[in-house]
Amino acid sequence: MSTLIYTESTLNPAHAVYNYTLPAGEGWMYEIKQGQTFRIVDLEGNQAVDTLFYNAHDMADRYSAQDTIREQGGIYLTTGTRLVSSEGHVLLTITADTCGRHDTLGGACAAESNQVRYALEKRPMHSCRDTFLRTIGRWGRGVTKCDITHNINFFMNVPVTPEGGLSFEDGVSAGGRYVEMRAEMDVICLISNCPQLNNPCNAYNPTPVRLLIWD
Numbered sequence: 001m002s003t004l005i006y007t008e009s010t011l012n013p014a015h016a017v018y019n020y021t022l023p024a025g026e027g028w029m030y031e032i033k034q035g036q037t038f039r040i041v042d043l044e045g046n047q048a049v050d051t052l053f054y055n056a057h058d059m060a061d062r063y064s065a066q067d068t069i070r071e072q073g074g075i076y077l078t079t080g081t082r083l084v085s086s087e088g089h090v091l092l093t094i095t096a097d098t099c100g101r102h103d104t105l106g107g108a109c110a111a112e113s114n115q116v117r118y119a120l121e122k123r124p125m126h127s128c129r130d131t132f133l134r135t136i137g138r139w140g141r142g143v144t145k146c147d148i149t150h151n152i153n154f155f156m157n158v159p160v161t162p163e164g165g166l167s168f169e170d171g172v173s174a175g176g177r178y179v180e181m182r183a184e185m186d187v188i189c190l191i192s193n194c195p196q197l198n199n200p201c202n203a204y205n206p207t208p209v210r211l212l213i214w215d
């Protein structure tokens with residue numbers, strides 16, 4: 001694995017205007033205003049935090065893995081990465097990262113991937129796709145199934161092999177590691193704190209994360 005760069009933040013959690021612990025397997029949807037800083041803390045280590053961002057004023061303008069990868073000329077997300085939308089806007093910029101690498105290729109787990117990757121009887125198990133759908137249903141405001149597109153997996157380690165394959169590996173994160181980003185415009189964040197019980201990325205053990213926002 002290439003060397004990971006760690007960048008710490010100077011922000012004090014005691015000064016955050018929002019501080020919430022999201023249990024393992026739960027969904028979260030929240031508006032983050034332009035200029036605010038958003039931090040996700042991997043409280044116990046190696047948790048996968050499946051995340052999507054939308055332009056708060058136009059949900060059709062949303063995080064685009066393809067545009068983000070092309071613009072930065074790299075496949076992993078870390079400090080300095082600008083999260084680019086499908087309309088070419090910078091939604092957020094990653095400003096601190098004590099994990100060092102986040103995935104945006106692996107996608108979200110779903111009933112279908114549970115079945116294909118693991119076993120037929122894993123199909124009805126909890127998945128991020130189901131959590132996304134439940135969460136947008138609670139949120140309302142016209143968000144639909146077709147707004148669930150290719151996501152970020154914060155703290156997840158999905159290295160690309162020299163042959164070009166994807167390999168789901170043990171996490172590179174640990175308890176207390178975090179990633180922090182500044183909202184460059186008003187954005188809606190949608191998270192599924194991955195409930196997956198079959199993937200080595202989270203050591204088969206989903207755990208809570210903390211979500212903090214500073215003005």
Ligand SMILES: [Zn+2]
Pocket residue numbers: 048050108109127128129194195196
């Ligand atoms: Zn998942």
